[in-house]
Amino acid sequence: MGISEVSDRVRKVITGYVTASCQSCPELVPSTKLVRDTGLSSDDGVNVVLDLCIEFNAEIPEDFNATVHDDGQRDRTFGELVDRIHSMVCAQE
Numbered sequence: 001m002g003i004s005e006v007s008d009r010v011r012k013v014i015t016g017y018v019t020a021s022c023q024s025c026p027e028l029v030p031s032t033k034l035v036r037d038t039g040l041s042s043d044d045g046v047n048v049v050l051d052l053c054i055e056f057n058a059e060i061p062e063d064f065n066a067t068v069h070d071d072g073q074r075d076r077t078f079g080e081l082v083d084r085i086h087s088m089v090c091a092q093e
Contacts, residue, residue: 001086001089001090001093003082003083003086006056006082006085006086006089007082009055009056010052010055010078010081010082010085011028011078012055013048013051013052013055014028014034014038014040014048014066014078014081015028016051017040017044017047017048017051018038018039018040021039021044023038023039025038026038028078029078029079030077030078030079030082031077031078031079032077032078032079033075033076033077034066034067034075034076034077034078034081035067035074035075036075040066040067041067042065042067042068042074044066044067045065045066045067045068046065046066048066048067049064049065049066052066052085056085056089058088058089058092059092060085060088064084066081070084
């Protein structure tokens with residue numbers, strides 16, 4: 001699966017989650033900060049991961065959080081999330 005398709009599908013999940021919370025979703029570009037720019041919390045990041053598992057019919061590690069960097073720092077960017085999901089999905093193909 002190409003990075004463009006992954007990006008579109010991740011964008012769909014994030015936009016759906018943010019708008020379901022009665023918030024408007026900013027344009028999701030690679031530099032969009034998922035906490036600061038969309039209003040997602042670390043707790044929301046866990047729920048987004050569940051939605052991504054369904055969207056990609058893929059297993060994502062239980063300790064992965066969509067809004068938190070692998071080193072534990074908050075505010076992963078949309079581009080960083082797309083890259084990680086792309087890597088995970090490709091590893092399972």
